[in-house]
Amino acid sequence: MEKITGAQALMKSLLREGVDTIFGYPGGAIMPVYDALYDYKDSVRHVLVRHEQGAAHAAEGYSRLAGKPGVCMVTSGPGATNLVTGIADAMCDSIPIVCITGQVTGEALGTDAFQEAPIIGIVTPVTKWCYQITNAAEIPHIVAKAFHIATSGRKGPVLIDITKDAQFELCEYDDSIQTVMLKSKHDPYYQKKLKRAAALLNNAKRPYVLFGHGIALSKAESELAQFIEKGGFPAASTLLGLSSLPKSHQLYVGMLGMHGNYGPNKLTNKADVILAIGMRFDDRVTGKISAYAPQAKIIHVDIDYAELDKVIPAEVAIHADAKEFLAQLTPFIKSKNHSAWIGRFRKYDEEERKVVADAELYPKSGEIRMAEVVRLVSEKTKGRAVIVADVGQHQMVAARYYGFETPDSYITSGGLGTMGFALPASVGAKIAGPSREVIAIIGDGSFQMTLQELGTIMQEKLSIKIIILNNRHLGMVRQWQEMFFEERYSFVHMENPNFNKIADAYSIPNELVQDRRTLSPALERMLSAKGSYLLDVMVRRDENVFPMIASGAGVDEIRLT
Amino acid sequence: MKYILNIKSENAPGTLYRIAGLLLRKKINIESLHVKEIDRKHHISHFTIEIFLAPHLMAKLIKQIDRVVEVTHAEYHRAP
Ligand SMILES: Cc1ncc(C[n+]2csc(CCOP(=O)(O)OP(=O)(O)O)c2C)c(N)n1
Numbered sequence: 001m002e003k004i005t006g007a008q009a010l011m012k013s014l015l016r017e018g019v020d021t022i023f024g025y026p027g028g029a030i031m032p033v034y035d036a037l038y039d040y041k042d043s044v045r046h047v048l049v050r051h052e053q054g055a056a057h058a059a060e061g062y063s064r065l066a067g068k069p070g071v072c073m074v075t076s077g078p079g080a081t082n083l084v085t086g087i088a089d090a091m092c093d094s095i096p097i098v099c100i101t102g103q104v105t106g107e108a109l110g111t112d113a114f115q116e117a118p119i120i121g122i123v124t125p126v127t128k129w130c131y132q133i134t135n136a137a138e139i140p141h142i143v144a145k146a147f148h149i150a151t152s153g154r155k156g157p158v159l160i161d162i163t164k165d166a167q168f169e170l171c172e173y174d175d176s177i178q179t180v181m182l183k184s185k186h187d188p189y190y191q192k193k194l195k196r197a198a199a200l201l202n203n204a205k206r207p208y209v210l211f212g213h214g215i216a217l218s219k220a221e222s223e224l225a226q227f228i229e230k231g232g233f234p235a236a237s238t239l240l241g242l243s244s245l246p247k248s249h250q251l252y253v254g255m256l257g258m259h260g261n262y263g264p265n266k267l268t269n270k271a272d273v274i275l276a277i278g279m280r281f282d283d284r285v286t287g288k289i290s291a292y293a294p295q296a297k298i299i300h301v302d303i304d305y306a307e308l309d310k311v312i313p314a315e316v317a318i319h320a321d322a323k324e325f326l327a328q329l330t331p332f333i334k335s336k337n338h339s340a341w342i343g344r345f346r347k348y349d350e351e352e353r354k355v356v357a358d359a360e361l362y363p364k365s366g367e368i369r370m371a372e373v374v375r376l377v378s379e380k381t382k383g384r385a386v387i388v389a390d391v392g393q394h395q396m397v398a399a400r401y402y403g404f405e406t407p408d409s410y411i412t413s414g415g416l417g418t419m420g421f422a423l424p425a426s427v428g429a430k431i432a433g434p435s436r437e438v439i440a441i442i443g444d445g446s447f448q449m450t451l452q453e454l455g456t457i458m459q460e461k462l463s464i465k466i467i468i469l470n471n472r473h474l475g476m477v478r479q480w481q482e483m484f485f486e487e488r489y490s491f492v493h494m495e496n497p498n499f500n501k502i503a504d505a506y507s508i509p510n511e512l513v514q515d516r517r518t519l520s521p522a523l524e525r526m527l528s529a530k531g532s533y534l535l536d537v538m539v540r541r542d543e544n545v546f547p548m549i550a551s552g553a554g555v556d557e558i559r560l561t
Numbered sequence: 562m563k564y565i566l567n568i569k570s571e572n573a574p575g576t577l578y579r580i581a582g583l584l585l586r587k588k589i590n591i592e593s594l595h596v597k598e599i600d601r602k603h604h605i606s607h608f609t610i611e612i613f614l615a616p617h618l619m620a621k622l623i624k625q626i627d628r629v630v631e632v633t634h635a636e637y638h639r640a641p
Contacts (some may be wrong), residue, residue, distance in 0.1 A: 120575060121578070124575060124578055124579050124582055125579075125582045125586065128630065129630045130575075132574075149630055182630065183633060304628065305624060305628075306621070306624035306625050306627070306628045308624075309620070309621070310621050310624075
């Protein structure tokens with residue numbers, strides 16, 4: 001067999017996995033691979049990010065739209081440690097990404113060599129799996145294993161660390177050992193539980209379906225719709241479940257959790273049977289656990305059996321893939337209509353609309369509100385854009401008011417709540433979904449965490465629309481200080497740069513919007529622009545996001561003011 | 562409550578570190594530890610770990626250990 005270098009074997013292995021895009025940043029310990037990459041310019045698009053954290057977030061955004069793992073590749077030491085936030089983010093949100101890091105030579109390992117960081121030791125707790133390659137011959141098998149682990153069961157990030165000498169080493173490329181056996185859990189009571197779940201739902205007076213990211217991850221959107229339509233079940237979404245069911249669906253009742261909708265939270269404590277699928281009862285969803293749905297019989301379905309009975313004990317706990325499970329459950333569901341029960345959700349909607357939404361969606365005077373910006377964007381894009389939101393008040397407002405009509409349309413950092421996520425994630429999303437309108441909605445604080453990725457957008461000529469909802473504050477923290485820390489505003493005001501000049505420097509067309517009358521035309525210009533576009537929208541500085549479940553309160557203690 | 566964990570895993574570097582990490586994040590101290598390869602041919606190691614833990618947390622912890630890719634089997638029982 002002809003011998004090739006480890007670096008070439010890595011490229012061949014990646015191509016075999018169907019990789020056509022890599023988000024990366026070169027450096028000493030990964031140079032042999034970058035040299036090999038030079039020969040693959042035509043088959044692999046390498047996107048040069050401006051900071052390795054951006055590579056990881058871009059890989060996440062890519063994965064969300066491509067439905068396959070995003071790949072990022074960086075050098076050893078600081079290159080590798082810069083990835084960590086993105087890896088931890090992907091771990092929390094079950095996003096499959098494959099990270100490749102260069103490493104010092106095998107000889108130098110453990111000697112505090114130049115740019116040596118023990119990256120396996122650092123990322124072990126925040127990866128699903130990681131491995132250090134020290135022999136070139138291992139490469140084909142380990143790459144196959146990494147992709148398999150990232151995408152099977154509960155998805156997640158994996159990392160492969162490759163010593164520099166293994167990248168140079170000659171090896172025979174043997175990809176015959178491709179089979180990767182992962183243990184599978186077989187539940188002998190599965191059929192029984194399935195029927196028990198169906199019976200509980202069929203006999204329920206006030207059934208309620210809660211769905212999360214698991215629906216999008218298993219592509220179970222149409223199975224979910226068929227299931228709830230047959231049973232006439234009202235369904236509510238977690239933050240990461242958003243867009244898996246169109247907001248206009250007559251059985252969709254809204255978002256759960258701390259800044260979710262009024263009815264969905266209130267009525268969690270009135271349902272008699274709850275089916276929770278592809279969600280993990282995060283504390284932002286449950287509020288005070290002892291006060292969470294004590295009256296309800298809970299059926300919990302998750303692909304990760306470690307999530308079952310972790311937070312909320314379930315009457316029926318089912319370890320299953322959401323798509324398969326729903327397809328098998330629906331035939332057992334009786335056609336019903338729960339209109340009186342659903343009417344209670346609509347009543348709460350009315351209240352929420354009157355007390356909270358109307359005023360912020362359609363203000364007549366005063367400073368621009370975040371909500372009206374999101375409403376206009378939603379109307380102008382007919383709910384069909386991909387919204388990539390950062391972390392803070394603007395994230396919650398985007399989640400609340402964008403009218404998602406199509407799946408895979410809300411990309412945000414849920415579990416880790418990583419400020420700086422949106423701009424690089426939008427890079428990955430646009431590359432995976434070039435035909436979709438990708439709109440990044442970002443707070444002025446979050447934008448400044450990763451704004452260097454404007455350089456990537458410029459260089460790759462990506463048509464990404466960026467809206468900064470600029471309140472000159474770390475708004476979400478400011479809100480908490482106002483509500484829970486006696487208005488002691490401690491380091492939440494931001495003296496901001498001129499974002500328009502920054503966009504100018506990156507040759508990105510841009511506008512400053514300070515006045516309600518100019519908002520809609522500016523959004524029109526942004527949306528009709530061919531390439532990227534940035535709008536810096538000055539919004540009210542002291543807005544609070546409501547409804548809200550204060551931390552420590554129960555879901556039915558959700559407040560409208 | 563004192564528990565004994567019996568864990569079988571691939572005999573691979575980093576597995577003990579990953580399991581210990583799961584204990585660390587809940588601030589669980591390891592009271593005793595024994596690791597040995599029990600199956601040469603299939604490279605399987607056996608871990609015996611003694612810990613103190615509140616009973617309602619034990620079932621959750623063992624699932625998280627069992628979820629580790631390298632782990633092939635994990636169970637626990639009360640220490641005598
Ligand atoms: C990396 C990181 N650091 C700190 C926080 C804590 N935090 C959560 S929201 C927030 C404020 C976000 O401000 P901005 O991006 O301006 O959005 P706004 O809330 O004003 O809409 C902060 C500091 C975080 N989530 N992530």
